[in-house]
Amino acid sequence: MTIVMGRRQLCKFGMAAAVLPVLPACVTRYSESRTPTEGQVNFIEAKMAEHRIPGAGLAFVEEGKLAWERGFGVKNSETGDPVSTQTLFQAASLSKPLFAYVVMQAIDREEIGLDDRLTKFVRPTDLKPHHWSEQITVRDVLQHTTGLPNWRDDKDGPEPLVPAFEPGTGSTYSGEAYHWLQRVMEKITGLGLDAMIRERLFVPAGLEDMRMLWEPERDSREVYGHIVNDQDALVVDNLQFIREQGPRLVEVAKRWGRPMRMWTAEDHEKAVAEMRPHEHARLKDRPAWRWGRPGAFIIDSASSLRCTAGDYARFLCLMMPGRDRADWELTEQKRQAMLTPQFEQDIEGGRLPRTFGWGLEKRQNGVAYYHWGKNGRSHISVALGDPVTQKGIVVMTNGPNGNAFIKDVVTSLMDKNYIGITS
Missing domain, CATH: 3.40.710.10 (DD-peptidase/beta-lactamase superfamily)
Structure with missing residues (x-):
């Protein structure tokens, strides 16, 4: 059927x-x-x-x-x-x-590129200033090489968003990174998720x-x-x-x-x-x-x-x-x-x-x-x-x-x- x-x-x-x-x-x-x-x-x-x-x-x-x-x-x-x-x-x-x-569809349409840096589109208000943060790309998010945590612990209050290592050199499974890319895609398409x-x-x-x-x-x-x-x-x-x-x-x-x-x-x-x-x-x-x-x-x-x-x-x-x-x-x-x-x-x-x-x-x-x-x-x-x-x-x-x-x-x-x- x-x-x-x-x-x-x-x-x-x-x-x-x-x-x-x-x-x-x-x-x-x-x-x-x-x-x-x-x-x-x-x-x-x-x-x-x-x-x-x-x-x-x-x-x-x-x-x-x-x-x-x-x-x-x-x-x-x-x-x-x-x-x-x-x-x-x-x-x-x-x-x-x-x-x-859906992100790969957008790449097919040339709306965004795999190696585009996320800060080019959206900069989270709690992103800690750091040269590694500036390097995070769409590719890093999709393959979990951003260095960002899965979700921040925040036990002792709000924690800033910061990579634990240089993006692309290691792997940390990260929901935070996917959420950031969500905001990027929403800005590009003009649509909510x-x-x-x-x-x-x-x-x-x-x-x-x-x-x-x-x-x-x-x-x-x-x-x-x-x-x-x-x-x-x-x-x-x-x-x-x-x-x-x-x-x-x-x-x-x-x-x-x-x-x-x-x-x-x-x-x-x-x-x-x-x-x-x-x-x-x-x-x-x-x-x-x-x-x-x-x-x-x-x-x-x-x-x-x-x-x-x-x-x-x-x-x-x-x-x-x-x-x-x-x-x-x-x-x-x-x-x-x-x-x-x-x-x-x-x-x-x-x-x-x-x-x-x-x-x-x-x-x-x-x-x-x-x-x-x-x-x-x-x-x-x-x-x-x-x-x-x-x-x-x-x-x-x-x-x-x-x-x-x-x-x-x-x-x-x-x-x-x-x-x-x-x-």
């Missing part, structure tokens, strides 16, 4: 009704009746019980196309609401490859259920995070951060008459300064300035994607070789660049190749691409694609033992060991 948006759906996203997108082959499924085997279902459910996973969304790719998607378990262990193929998960850091894809990615990727690819933010009208479809309490019981976490922070920002959006889906990072920063104070015991004592830090943003290129496992698998397919490409997609040169090692980091037991947006694993006949995601203690996901076998998998969970569950499931369903998954 090919997913085609109707005119009403196009108008919903602000596109001309007469312009119908040509969707890529990756959104084609084999058949509506295609499902995992009974043995696979039994194995997944057994592993969920073993690792105490409340709910999971899985999607599997074969021959470079989505083969099947399925929900397991529950969104919320208290209500028993089941996970379905329409259930939304926090994709967390799986946001990064998706954002990197969600509007930008909707226009350039979600709509043309038929991934219309993806969002780069939480929205109240979709909340009933989103999973709840779970933890293991002091009595060793698996329970719903009493702090669902997005459900505390999101409504406060929606209130500001209504006062402004500007919906959150249109916000830039600058809008978000101004909004948190106006939102009503937190009352939750785990949030109310945090200083107000912290809500303006990139690590607390709920519209963020590094961490805020909400989607189904099936839609992320469709995005995963965009990286697969050997198919016709639509005009809006990356050129073949840029697609290959995203699957080519750009920087290799020495790690225990070998070297870790990094590329633009993805982690890579060198295989006998090529590379596999993958990314992990984790928001808080219980929103844990992974996406893995293998261009050689034309297979891929997406697993999204809402429990604290997601890592162990994911390792077992991916290894079994892919029928191969991937160091990036098992290590």
